[in-house]
Each structure stands twice: as C-alpha cells, then as structure tokens.
Amino acid sequence: MGTLIEEIFSRRAGRTVQAGEIVLLDVDTIMSHDNTTPLAIKAFREIGKPLRDPSRIVIHFDHAYPAPNLLAAENQQKIVRFIREQGIPNFYHRGVCHQVMIEEGFVRPGGIVIGADSHTVTYGALGCFSTGLGSSEIGAAWVTGKTWFKTPPTIHVVLEGRAQPGVFSKDVMLHLAGQLGMDGATYRSLEFSGPYIDSLPVHERLVFSNMSVEVGAKCGLIAADDTTIAYLEQETRAVGPFERIAVHNPQYEREIHLDVSQLGPQVACHPDVDQVRSLESVQGLALDQVYIGTCTNGRYEDLVVAANILRGRQVHRFTRTLITPASQTIYEKALANGLIQVFLDAGCTVNAPGCGACIGRHGGVLAAGERALTTMNRNFIGRMGSPEAEIFLGSPAAAAASALEGCIADPRKYL
Template identity: 70%
Template sequence: MGTLIEEIFSRKSGRAVNAGEILLLDVDYIMSHDNTTPLAIKAFREIGKPILDKNRVVLHLDHAYPAPNVLAAENHRKIFDFVKEQELPHFFQQGVCHQVMIEEGFVTPGSIVIGADSHSNTYGAMGAFGTGLGSTEIGVAWVTGKCWFKVPETIRVELHGRTQRGVYAKDVMIHIAGLLGMDGGTYRSVEFGGEYIDSLPLHERIIFPNMSTEIGAKCGLIAADQVTLDYLENETPARGKGPFEQIRPVNPRYERVLELDVSPLAPQVACHPDVDNVKPLEQVEGLEVQQVYIGTCTNARYEDLEIVANMLKGKKVDPYTRVIVTPASARIYK
C-alpha cells in the first residue's frame, strides 16, 4: 500500500516497498536520442558486453535533425552505424522522442521507461514511471536491462474546478511551478490528481508529468484510467497487448499535499530568468516579442496547433516577429 510510485515499484519488485528504499529493477524500455546516444555507445563499448535485449532499446533522431552542423551529422552517422551493427529494431526519425514513444505504444501503465533526456518524466502521463538519466547509465542498462532507483517521497498535487476560457493545462502547470519553485520537487515523485486532471484528455495530461522536470522532480505521475486505456487501444500499436492494470495509490502517505482550485486562474507566463518566475499574462501585456516558437515536447500536439490556428485565423504575423511551428511528430503533421 502506498503512493503511486510506491505501488508501481512494488509490482516491479514483487514486494511492498516504501519511500527511501534503494531498488534494482528491470526496465521495460531504454530511450536515447541523437544528442545522448553517442555517449551511451561509448559507455557500452567500454563495458565490452552484448546488449541484453535489443527489443528494449529505442533510439531517436530528433534534437538536431536534420543535422544543423558537422558535429551533429557525425553523431547521426555513429548512430546509423550502431543501429546496423547491432540490428536494433526500434529506430525512429519521426518527431520528438517523447511523443513518438507514446504514439508507438512503448509507454504503458505500470511500466518503467528510462531515457537519456530530462523530460522522460513525460511517460508518467500514461501511469508509467519515466525518468531521465545520463548516457552512461543508459549504456549500462543496455547490457544489464536493470537500473538502480531510490524510491522517492511524493508530493500530491490535487487540482479542482474548471479553467476559464483561454486558460489551458500549461497555464495551470506554470502556475504550479511558480508555487513550488524550480527546486520544489527535487528528487520527489509529483503525483497529479483531482477532478480537473480526471476531466482532461491525454494531450493535456501529458503537460503535467512533462513539466515536473522543471521543478526538479524525479518523476511526475498521473494514475491510468479509462482515458489512458482508450488511447492505448485506439491510437497506438499497444492495442491488444493488454489488459493493462489501472494502478492507483492505496492508503498513501504524502510528504506534502498541494490543493489548488484552477477556476480563477488567468493565462500564465514563465518569465526570464527561471521557470518559477511566473506572472499572469496581463502583467506582461504589451511586451515586444521578437520570436514565437510553437512546438516542443510539451505543446506540439494536433490539439495545441488547432488552438493556435483558431487564434491566428484571419490575422497576419507581425513582420518583425519570427514564428516557428513544429508539430511533435510526423503523425501529427500528417
């Protein structure tokens, strides 16, 4: 019995576990991308042992793709050669790694997915444990199929109410970052729940675990429910691989509980220099903007782009403002 992270780790370890314990657990998938895979390959070569299970290794080209410089091109070449040499089955060049991991069905409730990227926390939106690790740890996990974890304490964020028109999940998460601070969740599991979370579609839920990274969290988690299962069944290759367990906290003991009514929130802005320097949009109204980027692993799904398209319909971009739009994956672009 315990928090969501304790419940997930208990199932993986085969016994009840508590915050503070150190565990050696099997991992389901090991993700890395073009910026981090070359160092993982280096660590793997130094170990000198074979990959334990090639089906668990998932590689992506997305951070510097197409290659913007010679160094990036050389890294891509190393990765291509490694994929061919090792005959790795999961190699993607179709968008932001975290979005593709979810779309391709690698992330399922109760699974453990480690990634050589700080926003691997994103996978918690599916009721999975996802966390970012260094490239050396990724190379070691290729060989062992395991990783050490310290079971984190949990901060519960309970969200109530309904947002006003023009206020979205990212506004809520930015506000939470302002309340907790950029180190307020350091090595904690941040567990998001409440009626507001329950009402959200998956593309908005993703924002909360994804941005738990910005407050230092080890992971961000949302318990899997019917919304999660419907997405897996209807939108991913995971269809038919269930049934998937809807793991939930059981008589949890939280280190801290933050309760928030989202109803009065206005649109929020994270201002320079840190993500926790948060202000309502009205306080920065009129500030000149030179560049707008619509994308990232947080907000580049079809629904996000639709919101922006509706806002811009019938309008023109200011000639002195650069606007870049990058869908999160090839599937979203199509």
C-alpha cells in the same frame, strides 16, 4: 499499499517497496536520442559486454534532425552504424522522442521506461514510471536491463475546479512551478489528481508530467483511468490489456491543493521557469519570435488551438512565427485537416517535426537582444542561441495571440 510510485515499484520488485528504499528494477524500454546516444555508446564499449536485449532499446533522431552541420551529421552517422552493427530494431526519426515513444506504443500504465533525456518524465501522465538518466546509465542498462532507483517520497498535487476559457494545463503547470520553485520537488514523485485532472484529455495531462522535472521531480504521475485507456487504444500502437494501478492508503509527504478556476493565463519570464507571472502583467512586451511546438505543447490539439486564433489573420511582420509539429503523425493529421494551410496563410514558418528551436541549434536561433515567447518547458539563459536573448513560456493560445500582435498578448480576446 502506497503511493502510485510505491505501487508501481512494488509490482515490479515483487514485494512491498516504500519511499526511501533503494531498488534494482528491470526496465521495459531504454530510450536515447542523437544528443545523448554517443556517450551511451562510449559507455557500452567501455563496459565491454553484449546488449541484454536489443528489442528493448529505442533510439530517436530529433534534437538536430536533419543534421544542421557537419559535426551533427557525423554524430548521427556513427549512431546509425552502431544501430546496424548491433541489430537494434527500434530506430525513429519521426519527431520529438517523447511524443514518438507514446505514439509507437512504448508507454503503458505500470511500465518502467528510462531515457537519456530529462523530459522522459512525460510518460507519467499515462501511469507509467519514466525518468531521465545520463548516458552512462543508459549504456549500462543496455547491458544489464536494469537500473537502480531510490524510491521517492510523494508530493500529492490535487487540482480542483474548471479552468476558464483561454486557460490551459500549461497555465496551471506554470503557476505550480512558480509556487514550488525550481527545487520544490527535487528527489520527489509528483502525483497529480483531482476533478480537474479527471476532466482533462491526455494531451493536456502530458504537460504536467513533462514539466515535473522543471521543479526537480523524479517523476510526475497520473493514475490511469478510462481516458488513459481510450487514448492508448485509439491514438497509439500500444496493445492491451492495460493495467490500472491505483493508490492504496498512500502516505504523502505533503499535499498541495489548487482551485484552477481562479487562474488566468500565466507566463514564465526570462530567465527561469519559476519566474511566473500573470500574462496580463507582462502583456505588451515586444517579441521577435514566437515558437509553437516541443514535447510540452507541440501536439495536434495544441496546433488546433493555435490555428483557431490564427485563422484568417496575419502574424506581425517583425515576429517570426515558427510552428513545429511534435511528430510526423501530428504533422500528417494537421495537413489533412487544413491546419498547415492556416499557418502558411497567416505567415508562419512550418518546420520539420523534432525538437527544433527548443535547444538553440537550428530552426529558430535567437540573436542577442531578441525576445521570444514559446510553448517550451525551459527558458534558461542561452537555451535558444544568444545568452543575451530572452525567452518567455506560455500556452499555445498565448503564443498564437502574441504572434498576431507582435508582443505578449492575452489569448482570451481571440477565443
């Protein structure tokens, strides 16, 4: 009996768990990537005990892949040696870890996944408890198969209404981030529900879970429904039967109600995710770069939205426009269905799947004084290169429209 997080934890613990309780739980999968695995290996070596179960470990290369410099290359070489030495079967370099985790079937309703990356919260949209931890805890979980959690209280976000054309889940989530603020849900579980969520396909639901961490949340959960199960069966390698865990007389810390039908396109302004304004209020700001991709908005359907706006048009000659499919699978589908040709014809640069420009290490670094509009989840100072560059966040539609005009532009006129 409880909130979604209490229900998931209670099943795993084999007893009733309530908010505030500290629990030690078995985890299904332990994820890390090229940026965070080296410190996990160091922790593992220092603990000096064997891996509990190599099959539950998943390691991705995505943050700087293929390696853009010697240090990154040497880091990845060390990780590969470790993977071979320890016989770890799950090693991927097929794109952004969070998308690949879902595609490869490591995410299922009621599951518990930890990852050495803050956006591990993304899997909450499939009813899976998932959260980001530091590398030492990942190394510890390799050895113990367990992690401690303090069961969080829940903020219930009820989304009602139908979004206007040109308004996507990204716009709604940015609006919520602006309302909640960057510490508005710290140590809390966010639980999203309501008619708007029910109506959304999974790729749009994932945005809410993905960005839960931007308001400090431990997780962002959506209960599994028919849409979830169909997605898992059709789009992933996960094998059923799948559990449907539902809330039972939940006690929420508070509830937030929002009617999304009143909302227009939103933009988070430099330099914080909660500096959110209507896109209209900042349109016309000149852009040096547009970036469409990432674990937030680099999915196939996001690319379709962008391609529909870019088809038969040219991006502004002084606005570098980068398209980075979140995974190889998405890249293949975009290629097969002609989207990549649309991007190339429009003058975009298509990058290899991965985190790409999002972390400022390769594939689209910003110079001092440059400004970008991206589909990322973070716009902190220095995130994409120079600390004197500015980053704005918006939907794939806003990004595509802005690429055409060379400045922040309203996507609704291109629909």
